[in-house]
Amino acid sequence: MELRHLRYFVATAELGSITRASEKLFMAQPPLSAQLKQLEDEVGVPLFVRMPRGVRLTEAGVSFLEDARAILARSQQAGQRARERQAGARASLRIGLVPSAIHSVLPGFLRRLHEAGLDARVEAREMITSKQQLALRDDELDLGFARPGAGAVPLETVAVIDDPYAIALPAGHPLAASRSPMPLALAAQAPFVGFARHRMADYFDRTVALCQEAGFTPDIRCEAGQFVSVLALVASGLGVAIVPSSLSTLDSVAGGAVVFRPLQMARDKSRLAVLAPAGPPRDAWSAQIASLAAEALEELGRRLESR
Template sequence: MFTLDQIRSFVAVAEELHFGHAAERLNMTQPPLSRQIQKLEKTVGVQLIERDNRKVALTTAGKAFLADARKLLVSAEQAPLTARRIARGQAGVLRIGFTAASGFSVLGTLLSTLSEQLPDVDVDLREQVTREQVDSLINGEIDLGLARPPIDHELFESRLLLSEALELVVPEGHPLAALDRPVAGADLREVPLIMYSPTKARYFYDLAIRNVPIQHGNVVHTVSQILTMVSLVAAGRGVALVPASAQRLGVAGVTHLPLADQTTDVVELHAIWRRGQRNPALHRLLSALDGHVSST
């Protein structure tokens, strides 16, 4: 295999087309320079440079080899810098799992922070529910998850990124919108309700039944995605309990109403990562997010 010294020698001769000038450029004498070229040609298996007493010229193969040789030298010079940048978390790849709901709440802010603080870090985004994110973190398939509680703190470290209120979304012009007060559980007794799936959207299902006296006989649809839920409300199919950030979906034909006897931070979204995670880019991002918790 050829060496970088041989490549440097070849590039110098190819650019100078003069062994004496190339030797001076490399701070060496001509005999070792000639030996470097000979060893390179032997390794490559073709003549790269034609030389006689009057001139030095590249062969056709030499001209083709020169382009790749220059790229090799650039890569060799960049490699240590890239390694240092990756070690400092300034470059590399960060694989992020996110729920659909986090896509319209904190994901945009997170990506903006990455672009500003770590512009040379490539981001690999994967839409996954919390359960899938947990599996991917355990298997080393992602570096960071944007997930809902509960969190296994023996396996994962976490940071609260968003806390927000649970709201009621109703069709535009619905009688509940005319109450001029927060909606109470008693107001929902005879109202068709679009509810979360207890298996595919367990976090929001548990949250809803824990905070509002749900009349299960009123449930007309069971879905797992918030966008689907709000779209059904817009179609007049019922009302639904959604996080306040769902307003950012911009679905027309709906009104968001506050709920009575509710705190403003019942819905949580956390950044989670496996304990012992060593990706420097992850730790740079976490440092950039220090103290950043959003409330909606």
């Protein structure tokens, strides 16, 4: 299957006519019809219904149109990025981040980019791990800061650190008197601040699962869709929350009104990683970017170990 076949197909689908598409493509109608038939034979299903006047897409054709447009768009982006790199222009860097990575590792990574003199146009997207994996596979991201786990998408793990779950407590909470690791069961009677499931399903489900493993169901009285909002509710005394330990490295977490205690049962149950597309060796620019991302993550790991 060649890109020109996809361009012919998209033009015909959008115009609803082989005649009009041939005019737009500056080619004769019979060769265009032959190319479209060749594409259908290769795909293995009819993509068009031929009518006396024009054509319309089959159900399979509607699905194929969406994918064809995406492939053509990515091919154009790839060419543009290659031209930027060759000309020494400011290259774009597309990164995905799970929500906690925005606060814990992104600032250090951006600082390293600046110090290394890499004038990249950073495009950062907040994405859960599963979506990052698909975006990396489909060349929609260059790097991902994600929480690795079992998955069918082949990716390269550039670096990984342990980021175990901790419990965030209001500074005046009885359980905040000690900073030593604690069994989660000690918080069984406390009200919880949870993550809004429609915004952060992974974290919501993991929070509930950890509590159930400890023998209780959390009494979730408040919900928020961002980590900073969750911590603000904890600081206000409305409940406790289970969060990644990396959030404790923030220089000013709710003005010092939140205390983090590691959970005995959650050590090694959460990790943070830098992921990259699997494939041939990266060029020098991409390799340097990946190395700086790994350094930023490893620095975060050292900060966590020192606490």
